[in-house]
Amino acid sequence: MNCEKYLNLINDLVEGELDEQTAEQVNLHIFACGYCEAEFETLKREKESYAHFLFDIEPPKDLTQRFQTKLESLEQEKIVPPVPFDQRISNFFGFLPLKPLFAATIVLLVFGFGYFLMKSSLTETERPFVAESKTPPILPSENPKKEFSGISPRELAEVKNVSSKAVKAKFEIKPRTVATNKPIVKKPLIGEKTTPENLVLPKKVNLEMEEIRVFEIETAKQIEKVEMLLRSFRNARYAEDRAEYDVAYEKQQARKLLENNVRLRRQSEIYGTPATNEILSKVEPYLLEISNLNPTPSDEEVLEIKQRVRNQNIIAGLQGF
Amino acid sequence: MTCHASEEIQNSLENIIARAKSGDKEAFGLIFEHHHRFIYKFIYAMLGKHESAEELTQETFLGAYRGIANLRGEASLKTWLCGIAKNLVYKSFRTNRVNGDKNKDEFETLEFFTDEKPQPDAQFLNKELNQVITSALGKLNEDRRLIFVLKEMQNLSYKEISDITGMSVPKLKTDLFRAKTEMRTMLRAYLEAKK
Numbered sequence: 387m388n389c390e391k392y393l394n395l396i397n398d399l400v401e402g403e404l405d406e407q408t409a410e411q412v413n414l415h416i417f418a419c420g421y422c423e424a425e426f427e428t429l430k431r432e433k434e435s436y437a438h439f440l441f442d443i444e445p446p447k448d449l450t451q452r453f454q455t456k457l458e459s460l461e462q463e464k465i466v467p468p469v470p471f472d473q474r475i476s477n478f479f480g481f482l483p484l485k486p487l488f489a490a491t492i493v494l495l496v497f498g499f500g501y502f503l504m505k506s507s508l509t510e511t512e513r514p515f516v517a518e519s520k521t522p523p524i525l526p527s528e529n530p531k532k533e534f535s536g537i538s539p540r541e542l543a544e545v546k547n548v549s550s551k552a553v554k555a556k557f558e559i560k561p562r563t564v565a566t567n568k569p570i571v572k573k574p575l576i577g578e579k580t581t582p583e584n585l586v587l588p589k590k591v592n593l594e595m596e597e598i599r600v601f602e603i604e605t606a607k608q609i610e611k612v613e614m615l616l617r618s619f620r621n622a623r624y625a626e627d628r629a630e631y632d633v634a635y636e637k638q639q640a641r642k643l644l645e646n647n648v649r650l651r652r653q654s655e656i657y658g659t660p661a662t663n664e665i666l667s668k669v670e671p672y673l674l675e676i677s678n679l680n681p682t683p684s685d686e687e688v689l690e691i692k693q694r695v696r697n698q699n700i701i702a703g704l705q706g707f
Numbered sequence: 708m709t710c711h712a713s714e715e716i717q718n719s720l721e722n723i724i725a726r727a728k729s730g731d732k733e734a735f736g737l738i739f740e741h742h743h744r745f746i747y748k749f750i751y752a753m754l755g756k757h758e759s760a761e762e763l764t765q766e767t768f769l770g771a772y773r774g775i776a777n778l779r780g781e782a783s784l785k786t787w788l789c790g791i792a793k794n795l796v797y798k799s800f801r802t803n804r805v806n807g808d809k810n811k812d813e814f815e816t817l818e819f820f821t822d823e824k825p826q827p828d829a830q831f832l833n834k835e836l837n838q839v840i841t842s843a844l845g846k847l848n849e850d851r852r853l854i855f856v857l858k859e860m861q862n863l864s865y866k867e868i869s870d871i872t873g874m875s876v877p878k879l880k881t882d883l884f885r886a887k888t889e890m891r892t893m894l895r896a897y898l899e900a901k902k
Contacts, residue, residue, distance in 0.1 A: 402862075432890075436855075436890075437859065437862065438837075439837055440748045440860050442837070444744070445761065446757075446761060449761060449764065450739065450740060450743070453739055453764075454736065457736075457769070460769065614873040615873075618874055618875070621882075622878070623881055632875075632877055635875035636875075
């Protein structure tokens with residue numbers, strides 16, 4: 387090994403990231419090489435200076451006390467009895483000079499519109515998920531098969547054979563149950579009579595709210611992960627010892643995120659959250675393209691995606707979300 | 708013996724976390740007591756202001772109190788807290804950008820050091836060095852600053868930093884190398900005077 391190769395190891399040695407055996411090997415080289423010894427001493431001295439920087443920085447002594455007070459007040463806020471539902475409704479419409487009957491009509495209209503959206507989104511779930519990617523489109527390449535070269539056989543099966551039962555079952559989202567006063571009646575089969583067994587009791591509203599809450603948390607986590615991924619991809623540079631971009635990690639992450647993204651986007655259609663749907667649709671093409679990159683992508687391929695990430699300001703959009 | 712001692716500490720730590728998860732404020736107080744200095748220093752190094760460090764340290768732990776039930780068994784408490792603090796720091800960066808990028812102004816301005824300028828007096832070297840390090844940190848790109856602070860100042864491992872930032876280890880190394888080079892350029896006069 388020459389000195390150039392040892393320099394990386396010397397850096398890791400100073401950072402305490404080498405195993406015992408390698409550290410011993412590097413130490414032997416440092417002992418024998420004046421140049422590497424000087425580099426090692428410089429790095430060590432710099433690290434000591436930086437480490438010393440925070441020695442004198444101390445939080446104020448009363449910070450613990452102040453935090454305890456804040457925590458207490460947070461607890462008290464929790465203890466405040468919850469506002470009754472009818473009160474909350476009247477507070478919500480408080481800013482409008484509405485009569486209760488008129489307000490109820492508006493609520494019914496909103497629910498009706500939501501139901502209509504849900505119905506229309508259910509028909510859309512029949513389409514293959516790859517075809518649903520909206521903007522920006524995948525650029526045409528010389529070999530069309532190349533677009534899917536990075537995708538696993540399982541995913542290829544999903545793309546090609548979207549009508550297969552397994553794929554349908556995977557991406558099928560059960561419709562949201564709408565709580566009504568009337569029991570829901572199962573549609574009887576031909577020749578079957580309507581019996582009390584066909585009556586299904588409506589699910590509770592609480593369960594529905596819990597589902598939406600879980601969906602919101604999942605979406606927030608997904609957006610955060612995608613943001614980190616795009617940020618990491620945007621900043622991708624050449625690998626240390628090769629003249630090519632090192633995006634293997636980003637590619638692996640994109641594949642993980644893509645599947646989840648499709649699921650969440652479809653859920654967002656059902657829950658009627660257009661803003662969430664829009665942002666998830668916006669990031670999906672990027673995830674698809676990154677996950678489909680070759681194991682050793684050409685500079686042009688990587689730069690093209692990086693450029694688009696920059697130009698379309700997608701990361702800022704995700705941060706805003 | 709040592710093994711037993713560390714096992715006991717681990718058990719007690721797990722016990723404290725379990726108690727905090729069930730809403731025990733006293734247990735959470737112990738977590739605050741144990742980790743708040745680390746978090747405060749991290750935020751200070753990232754933002755360069757004591758007021759911001761105080762405020763965001765409290766916010767970090769309030770966020771942790773609300774979300775401790777989500778803490779997974781395998782995640783280290785320190786990296787988890789640091790992750791929350793990092794998100795708040797980045798939120799602060801964004802707010803500063805929206806308000807006209809005051810971020811850079813918050814750090815003291817740094818004179819560009821050249822070899823022609825006189826060397827600083829050894830007597831005040833450490834104090835001055837700390838001041839110029841604060842200023843130089845403010846000039847680093849946000850992601851590089853984060854990695855530099857966590858590695859060089861907080862002494863976390865690459866694995867821990869990767870868990871906090873979500874970046875790959877090779878990328879961390881590249882960014883750290885660049886951050887160190889930039890810092891060396893900005894602090895050359897002081898670092899050489901310290902020899």
